Amino acid sequence: MTELVTAAQMRAIEQAAIESGEVTGLELMERAGQGVVEAIFEEWPELDMEVPDVPAASGEGGAAPAAQGRPPRDISGPKKHRAVVLCGPGNNGGDGFVVARLLKARGWEVSVWELAAPGEGAPDAVACRVAWLEAGGTISTWDEIEPLGAPDLLVDAVFGTGLTRPIPVALANMFRLFRDDWEGAARRERRKMRRVSVDIPSGLSADSGEILIDWEDERGEFPEGWPGFMDWYFDTDLTVTFHNAKLGHFLGAGGESTRKLKVKLLRGLGFTDSPRELPVSVEGHVRLIEPVFHGHRARSDVWFSFVNKHHGHKFNHGHALVMSGPPGQGGAARLAARGALRIGAGLVTVGCPMRAVTEHAVQLTAIMVKGLDGTHGLGEILEDKRITGLCLGPGLGLGPATADLVRIALEAKRGTVLDADALSRFQRKPDVLFDMLHDNCVLTPHGGEFARLFPDLAERLDAQENTATYSKVDATREAAKRAGCVVLFKGADTVIAAPDGRCSINAAVGDRAVPWLATAGAGDVLAGMITGLLARGFDAMSAAETGAWLHVEAARSFGPGLIAEDLPEELPKVFRALGL
Ligand SMILES: NC(=O)C1=CN([C@@H]2O[C@H](COP(=O)(O)OP(=O)(O)OC[C@H]3O[C@@H](n4cnc5c(N)ncnc54)[C@H](OP(=O)(O)O)[C@@H]3O)[C@@H](O)[C@H]2O)[C@@H](O)CC1
Numbered sequence: 001m002t003e004l005v006t007a008a009q010m011r012a013i014e015q016a017a018i019e020s021g022e023v024t025g026l027e028l029m030e031r032a033g034q035g036v037v038e039a040i041f042e043e044w045p046e047l048d049m050e051v052p053d054v055p056a057a058s059g060e061g062g063a064a065p066a067a068q069g070r071p072p073r074d075i076s077g078p079k080k081h082r083a084v085v086l087c088g089p090g091n092n093g094g095d096g097f098v099v100a101r102l103l104k105a106r107g108w109e110v111s112v113w114e115l116a117a118p119g120e121g122a123p124d125a126v127a128c129r130v131a132w133l134e135a136g137g138t139i140s141t142w143d144e145i146e147p148l149g150a151p152d153l154l155v156d157a158v159f160g161t162g163l164t165r166p167i168p169v170a171l172a173n174m175f176r177l178f179r180d181d182w183e184g185a186a187r188r189e190r191r192k193m194r195r196v197s198v199d200i201p202s203g204l205s206a207d208s209g210e211i212l213i214d215w216e217d218e219r220g221e222f223p224e225g226w227p228g229f230m231d232w233y234f235d236t237d238l239t240v241t242f243h244n245a246k247l248g249h250f251l252g253a254g255g256e257s258t259r260k261l262k263v264k265l266l267r268g269l270g271f272t273d274s275p276r277e278l279p280v281s282v283e284g285h286v287r288l289i290e291p292v293f294h295g296h297r298a299r300s301d302v303w304f305s306f307v308n309k310h311h312g313h314k315f316n317h318g319h320a321l322v323m324s325g326p327p328g329q330g331g332a333a334r335l336a337a338r339g340a341l342r343i344g345a346g347l348v349t350v351g352c353p354m355r356a357v358t359e360h361a362v363q364l365t366a367i368m369v370k371g372l373d374g375t376h377g378l379g380e381i382l383e384d385k386r387i388t389g390l391c392l393g394p395g396l397g398l399g400p401a402t403a404d405l406v407r408i409a410l411e412a413k414r415g416t417v418l419d420a421d422a423l424s425r426f427q428r429k430p431d432v433l434f435d436m437l438h439d440n441c442v443l444t445p446h447g448g449e450f451a452r453l454f455p456d457l458a459e460r461l462d463a464q465e466n467t468a469t470y471s472k473v474d475a476t477r478e479a480a481k482r483a484g485c486v487v488l489f490k491g492a493d494t495v496i497a498a499p500d501g502r503c504s505i506n507a508a509v510g511d512r513a514v515p516w517l518a519t520a521g522a523g524d525v526l527a528g529m530i531t532g533l534l535a536r537g538f539d540a541m542s543a544a545e546t547g548a549w550l551h552v553e554a555a556r557s558f559g560p561g562l563i564a565e566d567l568p569e570e571l572p573k574v575f576r577a578l579g580l
């Protein structure tokens with residue numbers, strides 16, 4: 001897994017490196033700018049070549065002759081690549097000046113637009129600005145919108161990790177006008193304008209991924225037909241960050257807008273070539289669940305977990321029990337049961353009221369059905385210690401019986417997933433649930449269920465939107481602590497936290513986005529997959545992480561058109577691709 005950091009943690013890392021004497025702030029800025037330029041040419045190698053000379057207007061293949069009514073365009077002479085670099089007043093802007101200078105040194109035509117000159121608070125940025133001017137560069141200010149001609153590259157170095165207060169909507173609007181102008185010019189000149197953000201798309205919080213924009217700023221105005229901030233500015237093609245990715249690249253709007261992310265190492269920060277370990281003790285860091293590279297094969301954390309399980313417990317794959325509600329509502333439990341079976345639980349049973357047995361029996365083959373006589377029946381079946389995983393919630397119903405079933409299940413102290421109705425049933429008295437939970441449980445709420453169990457945290461999260469830095473990570477961590485068990489807060493930015501502060505993100509964003517996973521029953525399958533892993537002996541955190549990761553991989557592997565039933569059936573293909 002890769003470690004993600006907050007803005008404060010990144011500053012601490014940077015500070016520690018500078019204090020160690022290994023590197024100066026200015027050197028770091030130079031390396032950051034170099035990293036951005038490297039990333040640009042890695043991503044678009046065609047930009048590293050000179051634009052070919054176009055033959056003069058006369059002769060074959062030249063421009064349309066004037067006789068056809070259009071004046072001949074002056075397309076003679078060598079064409080250079082063009083870049084516009086937008087620089088802000090802090091160190092992110094400083095990185096922008098380095099990028100501008102390095103591109104100019106490679107023969108590019110570069111224009112720099114400056115929001116405000118860096119002040120005393122950012123001496124390294126001041127130095128890089130001076131170096132840009134000494135290299136013959138010029139600087140325009142934001143009230144001079146004189147298009148220089150279509151750029152091939154728009155570099156966003158306005159705000160980075162230092163943005164802590166919202167930007168006025170008027171400023172955001174100005175960005176949009178600039179961008180539209182340049183994009184239009186690029187289209188007219190048949191160039192393609194690529195957009196690159198330095199560190200993080202400007203205006204996003206590096207901690208929460210929220211858009212920090214002050215919609216109510218009195219200087220701002222909403223133009224007619226305003227398409228929304230996201231539509232234009234943050235939709236960058238490439239984001240280049242340094243040393244470690246930040247939480248804001250994966251959470252909230254940050255996840256949606258960070259389409260492609262490259263992490264560039266700033267050597268000299270106390271270690272050399274791996275962003276996976278942090279050089280100084282960084283309290284409370286968050287891990288991104290993702291494939292790791294082992295030799296020449298991409299293998300995932302999941303791969304290692306499975307291999308370990310195969311070696312350690314070869315003949316013991318556990319028995320998962322999925323509880324179902326009344327007749328006519330059994331589909332969700334059957335989906336969960338199928339997920340548990342496909343992920344490798346040795347046995348899976350659907351436990352249901354006697355009157356629902358027939359409904360299940362006609363639909364299930366490899367999965368067993370057991371009619372249970374209410375809470376008493378559940379207690380009885382749980383005397384069988386070979387049942388190692390329990391799932392309650394999908395289709396269980398919101399009646400009083402649900403609370404009793406949850407109580408009996410939790411008293412049995414097996415690996416237990418509570419989802420859907422098993423969470424919502426405790427809306428009025430979440431503390432009653434929290435008192436019963438143990439450390440081998442996983443709660444899997446979506447946004448609505450989270451708000452029912454943790455209303456104050458959900459409110460805080462909503463209230464902070466667009467203005468500050470309380471993030472889904474903070475809320476999930478607090479929830480896990482309060483509940484005393486693992487909480488998996490669903491979304492494209494699924495956050496998983498344990499009561500001891502461990503936290504990870506399963507991001508289905510960027511090139512891992514699976515919008516087709518938002519389909520009825522997908523959550524039930526996830527609950528079942530995690531249950532299957534608990535039954536196999538995974539601890540709660542690993543089961544939640546592994547289940548969430550495989551759930552997205554199954555959706556990616558299947559592709560659009562997916563329905564919930566497809567998810568378990570796709571797992572064997574995912575396992576094969578992982579080399580399991
Ligand atoms: N960490 C590392 O290892 C390295 C970090 N590096 C780079 O440094 C970046 C962080 O730099 P940073 O801390 O100077 O902050 P930055 O993101 O430029 O923005 C803050 C500026 O914007 C201003 N401002 C804020 N809000 C505003 C508003 N609403 N409207 C208008 N202005 C507003 C704010 O003003 P202030 O709040 O101080 O008054 C301040 O001037 C980081 O992202 C990376 O690119 C690399 O160079 C080297 C290695």
Ligand SMILES: [K+]
Nearest residue numbers: 159198200202
């Ligand atoms: K930026």
